[in-house]
Amino acid sequence: MSSEFAVDIQKITKKYGKEEVLKDVTLQISKGQFFGLLGPNGAGKSTLINTIAGLVRPTSGSISIMGQDVIKNYREARRALGLVPQELLDEPFFDIENLLKLQSGYFSIKNNDEWINELLEVMELKKQAKKKMSMLSGGMKRRVLIAMALVHKPSVIILDEPTAGVDINLRRNLWKFIKQLHKLGHTIILTTHYLEEAETLCDYIAIIDCGKIITQQSKTELLKNHNNKQLEHIFMELIDRETDEE
Amino acid sequence: MNFYGTLMLFYKEVMRFLSVFMQTILAPVINAVLFLIVFYPFGEQMTGFGFSNVDYGLFLIPGLLMMSVLQNAFANSSSSMIQAKNYGNVIFMLVAPLSSFEIMLAFVAGAIVRGILVALAVYLVGGLFYEINIVHPLATFALVFLSSLVMGAMGLIAGIWADRYDHLAGFQNFVILPLTFLSGVFYSTQNLPEIWYQISLWNPFFYMIDALRFSILGQSDIDIFISIWAIICFAISTCLCAWWMLHTGYRLRH
Numbered sequence: 050m051s052s053e054f055a056v057d058i059q060k061i062t063k064k065y066g067k068e069e070v071l072k073d074v075t076l077q078i079s080k081g082q083f084f085g086l087l088g089p090n091g092a093g094k095s096t097l098i099n100t101i102a103g104l105v106r107p108t109s110g111s112i113s114i115m116g117q118d119v120i121k122n123y124r125e126a127r128r129a130l131g132l133v134p135q136e137l138l139d140e141p142f143f144d145i146e147n148l149l150k151l152q153s154g155y156f157s158i159k160n161n162d163e164w165i166n167e168l169l170e171v172m173e174l175k176k177q178a179k180k181k182m183s184m185l186s187g188g189m190k191r192r193v194l195i196a197m198a199l200v201h202k203p204s205v206i207i208l209d210e211p212t213a214g215v216d217i218n219l220r221r222n223l224w225k226f227i228k229q230l231h232k233l234g235h236t237i238i239l240t241t242h243y244l245e246e247a248e249t250l251c252d253y254i255a256i257i258d259c260g261k262i263i264t265q266q267s268k269t270e271l272l273k274n275h276n277n278k279q280l281e282h283i284f285m286e287l288i289d290r291e292t293d294e295e
Numbered sequence: 296m297n298f299y300g301t302l303m304l305f306y307k308e309v310m311r312f313l314s315v316f317m318q319t320i321l322a323p324v325i326n327a328v329l330f331l332i333v334f335y336p337f338g339e340q341m342t343g344f345g346f347s348n349v350d351y352g353l354f355l356i357p358g359l360l361m362m363s364v365l366q367n368a369f370a371n372s373s374s375s376m377i378q379a380k381n382y383g384n385v386i387f388m389l390v391a392p393l394s395s396f397e398i399m400l401a402f403v404a405g406a407i408v409r410g411i412l413v414a415l416a417v418y419l420v421g422g423l424f425y426e427i428n429i430v431h432p433l434a435t436f437a438l439v440f441l442s443s444l445v446m447g448a449m450g451l452i453a454g455i456w457a458d459r460y461d462h463l464a465g466f467q468n469f470v471i472l473p474l475t476f477l478s479g480v481f482y483s484t485q486n487l488p489e490i491w492y493q494i495s496l497w498n499p500f501f502y503m504i505d506a507l508r509f510s511i512l513g514q515s516d517i518d519i520f521i522s523i524w525a526i527i528c529f530a531i532s533t534c535l536c537a538w539w540m541l542h543t544g545y546r547l548r549h
């Protein structure tokens with residue numbers, strides 16, 4: 050297994066009962082890429098992402114993160130990965146700051162206060178640091194999830210619709226911060242339904258529909274091949290064509 | 296091994312129940328006290344429960360103590376797990392570099408701490424009613440520890456298995472509660488009809504309560520070493536089962 054890839058997905062299939070949610074997905078994401086995973090609702094984006102994070106067990110196929118197999122070398126693989134899940138969640142017992150400390154602890158990081166502080170600052174959560182998650186609004190919870198995913202400074206960061214329900218202000222700050230992380234060499238994988246976001250940020254794009262990857266290429270190539278139309282138009286064309294074929 | 300990570304998860308388990316200690320420590324103690332209050336006035340008149348030379352109230356104490364330990368150790372890991380699943384925050388633990396064994400260890404250790412604290416509290420409160428001279432302190436501690444371990448692992452199994460709170464409540468009401476009440480908390484099995492005695496031998500809690508009665512009062516129905524062996528077997532099988540569920544990702548990693 051070569052480790053020139055940040056994420057190496059080989060022939061992943063996932064079935065829920067008879068329904069095949071991922072169909073033989075093979076995808077390689079190079080180190081340092083800003084990768085956009087796009088597709089309509091129910092296409093299988095979150096399932097694929099959760100498979101990478103080990104939250105979903107694939108029916109067949111294998112995945113490695115920074116050269117580490119997510120099952121065999123799960124510790125190294127998990128240390129290399131930060132996941133911002135799509136679904137909002139709750140934690141009624143601990144305040145935000147303590148949650149971040151606990152999470153650092155799970156990754157055996159003992160003294161992480163400096164970085165936690167920085168995360169709280171960037172995510173504009175300073176005022177919420179002593180509050181419990183259940184007391185926060187949806188957008189604030191999203192910020193906490195982003196901070197939680199970054200406590201261990203993972204080399205690969207996956208964001209599953211991070212900007213859903215987030216106000217303009219944070220959205221700008223978030224992208225600034227993510228771009229900064231990208232510059233520092235982190236690999237970023239992003240799903241979003243805001244295609245302009247993907248168009249401006251990502252340098253590589255894959256489109257998934259009905260569990261199949263229907264295209265994967267660099268953004269410039271993708272746009273060039275489609276007469277430099279807007280990504281949104283290209284997306285609609287590709288998805289339509291796919292649906293017609295079925 | 297991710298020692299520090301395991302320690303932090305354990306710490307979280309303990310802080311979780313301490314932050315609601317009214318429910319997790321005080322409530323079970325009040326529960327035990329209520330039993331003692333009810334039986335205290337009749338203690339000396341009650342006969343025929345099996346032990347001739349002890350007051351019935353005193354006879355009750357090891358059983359009540361163990362009953363509190365069992366229910367609370369179980370409640371600790373099971374509610375922690377089901378809450379984590381229902382609130383969705385279980386993923387914080389699942390994406391961390393923790394092995395199935397380490398997760399199990401942290402949950403079970405949390406349950407043991409709760410079991411020991413509840414035992415201590417019931418013991419202290421029981422001391423207000425009776426002079427309790429523990430005959431074998433070390434064995435008493437070991438039994439509280441081991442029984443909490445078994446129930447912590449059981450709770451983890453139930454918490455992973457249950458999808459909703461009422462599944463868990465069902466498990467508690469239809470399995471745990473009958474087994475505790477039928478395990479000899481209120482009577483000695485010596486006096487039971489043969490068939491009921493044979494059935495008691497299939498009840499894991501019977502061994503825990505009987506052995507604890509020996510370690511505290513110095514008398515029991517069966518040999519304490521048999522009980523301890525039985526408890527160790529339960530500990531191994533429940534831990535193996537819990538570990539296996541975590542390892543396969545049953546109901547956690549979809």
Ligand SMILES: Nc1ncnc2c1ncn2[C@@H]1O[C@H](COP(=O)(O)OP(=O)(O)OP(=O)(O)O)[C@@H](O)[C@H]1O
Nearest residue numbers: 065070088089090091092093094095096097135549
């Ligand atoms: N636990 C599950 N059991 C059964 N089916 C599931 C499960 N999780 C997801 N699915 C199905 O898998 C398919 C893909 O879902 P997924 O969440 O991956 O889509 P998505 O591309 O992330 O969509 P969205 O843009 O809405 O987030 C859907 O048809 C969904 O119903």
Ligand SMILES: [Mg+2]
Nearest residue numbers: 094095096135
């Ligand atoms: Mg999704």
